[in-house]
Amino acid sequence: MSAEILSAVERFASRGNGPAIGAPGRPDLDYPALAAQIAAGARQLAGLGVAPGDAVAIVLPNGPEMATAFLTVAACATAAPLNPAYTEDEYAFYMEDLDAKLLIVAAGVETPARAAAARLGVRIAELAHDATEPAGAFTLVDAPGAAARRNGPDDVALVLHTSGTTSRPKIVPLTAGNIEASAGHIAAALHLTGEDRCLNIMPLFHIHGLIAAVLSSVSAGAYVCCSPGFNAMRVFAWMHESRPSWYTAVPTMHQAILSRAGRNADVISQTKLRLIRSSSASLPAPVFHELEKTFGCPVIESYGMTEAAHQMASNQLPPGKRKPGSVGAAAGPEVSIMGEDGSLLAQGETGEIVIRGPNVTPGYRNNPKANAENWTNGWFRTGDQGVMDEDGFISINGRLKEIINRGGEKVSPREVDDVLMEHPAVAQAVAFALPHEKLGEEVAAVIVLKEGASAEAKEIREFAAKSLAAFKVPREIIFMDEIPKGATGKLQRIGLADKLGLTKAGAA
Known part of the structure; x- marks a missing residue:
């Protein structure tokens, strides 16, 4: 983020005191207060010796202070948000790899990040906030103020690591210009205005929540309510309180929300969502249709990745086209x-x-x-x-790394997923490569059945064979209560065989 987004925040602030950042059970932070908060935080960072180009690791729980800390650091340095669930060794790896100059943690909260910073000699700044104050308001404890320089378009405003599923994680630097462009692309695709209200349930150490929910909203002068993290049992209470016009999530979250929709019909009818956005993993067509039927609004599936500062492609709001799959x-x-x-x-x-x-x-x-x-x-x-x-x-x-090579026949795991998801008893499915002595790889799948449903592996295979060529039908089907997921809720296909302790497929 650079002068452009900051200028937008200041422009919205000059027009009035519309809400900018919120959280369940907290007063809202309006645009004038957000502009003042970013400016004050930037001065404190400058007083701690932080300048554009310096990486500032941020380890905070999901919520409004994480959102405003990101906006503040990205305005004058390089924000490096890290997963609060990491171990000390993981924090040490990431902070050393990023050459972090400062670590921001919540005041009075113990985290292994503190010990990792001490090992590396990284200075620690404690972020303090008062739960009775507007959501997102904070101060850095004992941080003196100094004149701060804003990032320019070519300064790195955000740095994240790739997931590193099959290799050492790569460092992805995103300039202020990169993230501003992506926020603008998302706001344009969703037709965001100052009247919109986003409920963020995505983690804010990941590109999806940071850009698609927070920065796209701020760039449009809109409002974002920052939840403490995804919880299917609390989402409808948050919807009732925050009255969102939209939310964005990964498919597994949408499925969990749908599983509780029946008992929350009143909230759904009162909320009147304008749209639902899905990204970061493929959305099965049955889930797409059930979401639209349940919430009575268009579902907009988008395509994003860290290297693109999130959004690359998107389905369109009516009267434009949207195509399931x-x-x-x-x-x-x-x-x-x-x-x-x-x-x-x-x-x-x-x-x-x-x-x-x-x-x-x-x-x-x-x-x-x-x-x-x-x-x-x-x-x-x-x-x-x-x-x-x-x-x-x-x-x-x-x-490309997930394509299953079964004796020279190439199988798209997503195609297999889509067919398995059509079975009436299947709630979730993920196909993956299982090592095979003769074929190299065999097609396998993990399946989660719908609550109260039952099905046998033979029945699932016979169902799949009606739509798939024989070589694409999973030879191995594993039933589980829950499919292993990454920190952002995405299903983990690569390396799934190892995670499940499966070393060889059965006879072909």
Whole structure:
């Protein structure tokens, strides 16, 4: 974030005292107070010796202070939000990798991040807030003030690591210009105005919540209510209190919300959502249709990733098109499909999804090998395999690293997921590669059944065989009460066989 977003906050502040940041059970922080909070926090950071380009690790619980701390640090330095659930060794790795100059933690709250910072000699700043004060208001304890310089468009405002599922996590620096562009793309795609109210249930150490919920709202002069973190049993109470016009989440969260929708019909009818947004993982078509039927509003599936400061493509609000099973058309950057030889492919041809535009990171930090592998002729290679239709809408077959190679036959795990999800007893399904002595890999799937439902593996396989070629039908089906998920609620496909202790598939 740079002078542009700060100027927008100040402009909204000059127009009146509309609400900006909120939280369940707390008074709202209005735009004049938000502008003053960012300016005061920036002065305190400057007093602690922090300048543009310096990484500031932030370890705070989900909520309004995390949101305003991010906005403040991103205005004058490099925000580096970290998962509050990390261990001391994980904190030490990430802070050392980022060369963090400062760690912000909640005053009086114990966290392994403190010990990690002490090991590395990283200065600690305690963030204090009063729960009776407006949501997001804070001060840094014993931090003197000094003149602060705002980030320019090319200064790095946010830095995150890739998930590192199959390799060492890569550092993704995002400039102020990158995150401002993406926030603007999201606000434009969703037609956000100052009248909108977002309920954020996404973690704020992840690009989805930071940009799609918080920064897109602030860039439009809208309001965002920051929950303490996703809790399906509390979402409807938060909806009743905050009266949102929209929310954004990952598919597993939408499914959990739907599981409790029947007993919260009154809240749903009173809330009157304008839209529901889904991103960060593919949304199964049955979930798409059930969401629209339950909430009576359009569901907008979008396509995002950290390297793009989140949004790349999106389905459209009416009267525009939205296609279940598609992540939409380009919604900000240019999007194309690239062949293995680096040529751009025609509509209808399958290849790697590539992007370029103002929201795309300038490159991984200190990683020339990854930069050489992931950029071709100015296009960033997403690692996702997909196809673009005649309307420019993109369908994703899956991560290239997730494609299952069964004896030379390539299987898209998402295609298998979609078929399994059509079974009336299936609540969740994730297909994955299981090592096989002769074939190399075999198709396997983990399934969670709907409450009160029953089904046998043979029955599931027979159902899948009606829609899938024989080589795509899962030979191994594992029933579980819950599928392992990452910190942001995304299903973890890569490495799932190891996590489940499955080493070899049965006989083909």
